[in-house]
Amino acid sequence: MRTRKRILAVLLVMVMTAAMAVTGCGSGDSGDGSASDKTITVAFWDNNQLAGLKEIADEWSKTSGYKVEFTAPDWGSYWTMLEAGVSGGEMPDVFWMHSNNADKYMAADVLLDLNDYIEEDDAIDMDNYFKGIADLYNMDGVQYAIPKDHDTIAVIYNKKIFDKYGVGYPSEDWTWEDFAAAAQEISDKGKADGVYGTYCNVSSNQDGWYNIIYSYGGEVITPDRKASGLDEPATIEAMKFVAEKILPACPPPDSMASTGGDTMFLSGLVGMICQGSWAVNNFYTADNASDYAWALLPYADVNGNGQCEPSERCSIYNGLGWSISAQSEKADAAWSLISAFTSEEGQKKQSELGITMAAYEGCSDAFAEAFDGMDISPFVDIEEKGTLVFRPYSKSMALWDQDISDALVDVWSNPETMEDTLKQLAVQMNKRIAEE
């Protein structure tokens, strides 16, 4: 009897260890086991782009003989995954970089130095890309990522709402004052229906008040990224305009803090919002897509001549980059894939497929045509009719961005405190930058 029990126990232990070994192997396999031979693993965060990128990658697979395996978690999980990958040693071969985190990753030697590859590859020349993006992924002369795309901002409006209240559609010669006046008119007339003119939350910076600051000639951070621009007179003027003219035409701050601008717009409760080119698909595939139209961002008539100079119409732009893990054992193949994504041909294809606009200058025209039945040319037009300003950043951006956001929450409820708050913020931000 006792022996039988003992045998049973041993068997049990064996089964358990065997099971553990099998599952252990399983998880190892998906990481680098099966990937070791002819598979390149690619990670990014925007599922919207998966189908298009796959198409370009499939094309590349035909010539290279490598398979490409994609994973696209959401934004938050993506960075957690990468961070864990760096510490735990399991990184995808190829992945996206973003201005929020680029400095940190470049400084930590986890991205592959691409200089030699760039030199040897005829298809890649850094001068062909938007300078802001190329510079962003360059630290001390070493290029750590090849620009993937760029985005711009435009105004999307709901024709039905404008028609209903008899307000003229946004046009190219609108100033920000005109924008605010039209928004106010909709808010006034739509009061009974709970409809508002526009939406601008504290967090709507890249697709909101950043653009206004730069159009007015202000800045968030100086071009050398050594000092805050929040206390400059032009910045203060722009933000006072936001507080006095834009916010009154928006839903109450409490409503904005509990419902997103996209949601409100798509529900027909807001007349127009500023949106980034990365979100086009979201509106293109919406139920009421036929009611929507895009317009150029307004300008600020700083010199008062009644005409728009390119410097008075600013769109913030940002761009992602393709990076290779410094630990990748298939760096050559990984580079070949990146090169396929970022060469002139690959960038044109990216626009044609409507994935995003190109980081390669002059390759984005096709993007405007990519959405059948929806004219999104304002995103491309602003490159000629306005100025693209690279999204403000510095090494300590995560910190000062949070400070600004925290402080502005109060201002949104008490707009008259805007000037004082900005001046305090500038001091705080300069301190953060000094500590970098």
Add this chain to the structure above:
Amino acid sequence: MKKKMTKKARIEAVWGLCMIAPTIIGLLVLNYYPICETVYQSFCKTGDFGKGNEFIGVTNFVNLFQDAEVFSTLFNAAKYTVFSLPATVFLSLVLAVLMNRKMIGRSAYRTIFFLPMVCAPAAVAMVWKWMFNQDYGLLNHMIGAKINWVTDPKVAMIAIVIVGVWGALGNNMILLLGGLQDIPKDYYEAAAVDGSTGVHSFFHITIPLLSPMLFFIIQTGVMGSLNLFDLPFMIMDKTSRAWPSVKTISYLFYEYAFEQSNRGYGAAIVMFLIAIIGVLTVVLQKTEKMWVHYD
């Protein structure tokens, strides 16, 4: 003198160890190692990706005690505990007593009250977030008022407490039900003979005999609610002006350690929290003898 183990006992001990080895190894690797690492990091200025940690002594703790936000977020966590715990204990006790009677559809009710426990907390929070929405939410629609549930600094904490209590009721009710069913019926019968009524019996038989379970619920409740993180994180938007009034110290830790990659300071915050919870636990344990009766 320690007795020498017989051969049989030794073999049995070895086998015993083998059997629990998977759990022990799991605990060591997944719990104890990170704990030690956190203690160490709290004395460091940490580098990105766990590289380049620089030992700076107690600087993080010195900064911590001068950081007003640490205390305001701790206060928020304490506020949550003070509001939610009594309500949870009281309501789950009432529910447990009701669910312990013979009644039609008893198991259906028990299931309904236990249901929040089997839902993913994130999903629960998302649903509540929509119910709380001031403009389009179900709650305001039903009561026909316009309460800024999650954006008014005066109300937001109450909203969080409501969800917290609702979520914790089921589990505590089941625990108390278990405790109630352990109480022998004879006590009540004997008391009834002596003329004790329902309410009197409740306070003089039920409560004292249930006290070990109540103690357990209060103790785990204190720990859990001081650690509160998921509800404010999921339900509130950070651009809400009510955010500072519900931001908990666990969230502050998350903000520093994960959003700003300042692991060292984050670790110091969490060590501070552990110390507070530790002290409270000791105090609770000391008071145990005063009111907890084990048969």
